[in-house]
Amino acid sequence: MSTTTLTHDEAHDHGAPKGWRRWLFSTNHKDIGTLYLLFALIMLFVGGASAMLIRMELFQPGIQLLDPDLYNNLVTNHALIMIFGAVMPAAAGLANWMIPMMIGAPDMALPRMNNLSFWILPAAATMLLLSFVVPFFPGGGTQINTGWTIYPPLSVQVGMSMDFLIFAIHLLGISSVLASINIIVTLLNMRAPGMKMLKMPMFCWTWLVTAFLLILVVPVLAGGVTMLLFDRHFGTSFFDAAGGGDPVLFQHLFWFFGHPEVYILLLPSIGVLSHVIPAFSRKPLFGYNSMVGAMIAVATIGMVVWAHHQYTIGMSLGAVTYFMIGTILISIPVGLMIFNFIATMWRGAMTFETPMLFAVGIVLMFTFGGLSGVMLAVVPADMQYHDSMFVVAHFHYVLMPGAVFGLFAGVFYWLPKWTGHMYDEKLGKLFFWTNVIGFNITFFPQHFLGLAGMPRRIVDYNVMFTEFNVISSVGAMVFGLSHLLLLYIVIKTIRGGKKAESRAWEGAKGLEWELDSPPAFHTWTVAPQIK
């Protein structure tokens, strides 16, 4: 009998992955996480550019840069790119990077499927961008002037760009479902020994609930857009009243997906906050169990109140009352989460590094967005606000702080772990303040515009709305350009900087901080100790 120890180089099994093959064929959760984050960053700039064009057009009354259809196509693309291209992939990037490290797993449960679910995304993004480009070519038909809701009958009449969009939605849905299944299986079956469900990090809990939501709602959207495709090309009348169909059915299908989508965007950021706030308050998270319960309650109630987006379609009084009460009920678990965050900060030894600044910003501004949401949930009030700029202000106050700022907080919190370098704190804080001030200057005036009667999705407006629109557009330029600073900070941190320790933040808790910064390509060579 003898024993031998060889190295890989001696064994000539396989070398280290190099070049483009490393990324194209990667099954490593960290590489795929990086790809997701890079993709999201690119799409953030594409979606942001379309938003800046919209605000440039609205700088003055009258038509300046864009014709009405092109304006509405930009509105459509901005929404779809930001939701499906930027926020969801960024959250998936965080999940890929952090979930295996947080639960002590060597990788995701299904690594090849993980690779597939990412590489579907660039194809979907190409389809999405083609849907915008196609109408510029001869025979390309009209622009997608429907908004992201793609309601029939207008969407049935749009040119072939709508077919590209439907195909893009299918691809995005497939990618999301595959990623969700992978996350569910990983979290439920690959936790380190001793990590019970109620010991799981909160970020993992939020992603578990998010993944459940995604697999429940995405097939409904897929069915809806396929029915739209059939109505467009195969002579069916699912949504055509003249053929016995009902256009309102599409609205139900869309919002059954669309409303939970808000929580799909929101919950991962709530998960990030549940790590950032305790770390910089130097206290454990207040009310872990209640937080998990609140999240499940939000997701469950959120699944059955979709029609509050459709109060004006003429539903029965009973249905409208049900959807109104259900919607208002959501504010209870959401409020509980916010109170838990405040209670975590209460009497904590708080410091305000960039992730914590974003976290505090979220608690303040997301609460504000939630309050305008309660206003919109009330049927008689909504009849006035419906389809006005007030709605635009509301959902940007929910989604920017609730989803995007949470992702920014996560990026700044974990960037030292990913890159092995501390980011420039001064630049980080500068980014926070320009971003938050720009955001508020952009969207706060839109509440007044909406209340005064300015409709959304219209390229021109009455001269009486000029002042607030000018302020909003100036804010949008500051807000949009501030993201260049984010890009600079990220590149600078990747290239170098002060060396980050394993536990980059003094108050940070969790298994991921026991690994080196940056962690090895393969992690957990030693069994994690669950406390």
Added chain:
Amino acid sequence: MVRSDVQIGSRSTQTVFVVESNRNLSWRQSKWLFLFLAGCIGIVSFYFASLGAWLVLPFTGLEILIIGGAIYAQSCCAHRKQIIRIDQSQIEVDEPPRRNALKIFPKAWSKVVQIHDNQGWYPSRLLIGSHGEFIEIGKYLIDDEREQLAHQLRCAIEGA
């Protein structure tokens, strides 16, 4: 994880190592997870089908199939097991419930080979075998456990 046991029989002493991968769900729990997910998706899809949106059904059906496949594939991986029996003359490596997986090596000629990746790109590998034929042991263990198993195997082979 690795469980080891020394069994003393009437004719010889046998050291047994049971090498299993880490898992949180049993087969039964995996089945319940699948049924729960399929049930929830089914309720949603039949509700919308009843409203006339029957084209939701093929998508939910496909999704249930993918979920089932994913849970099954992962559960199969998570329930991998190797049993290594070392007695005075031979080493048996079995992988139940796989059929024809039993490998037998003469103990006197057996080698325990560890392969390390200097660059840190890949986990280490542990092989056992003789006469040019080797099989991998504990592919699903973490490096630390694999290291311990290698040490225990060497002790068992040399010490028996």
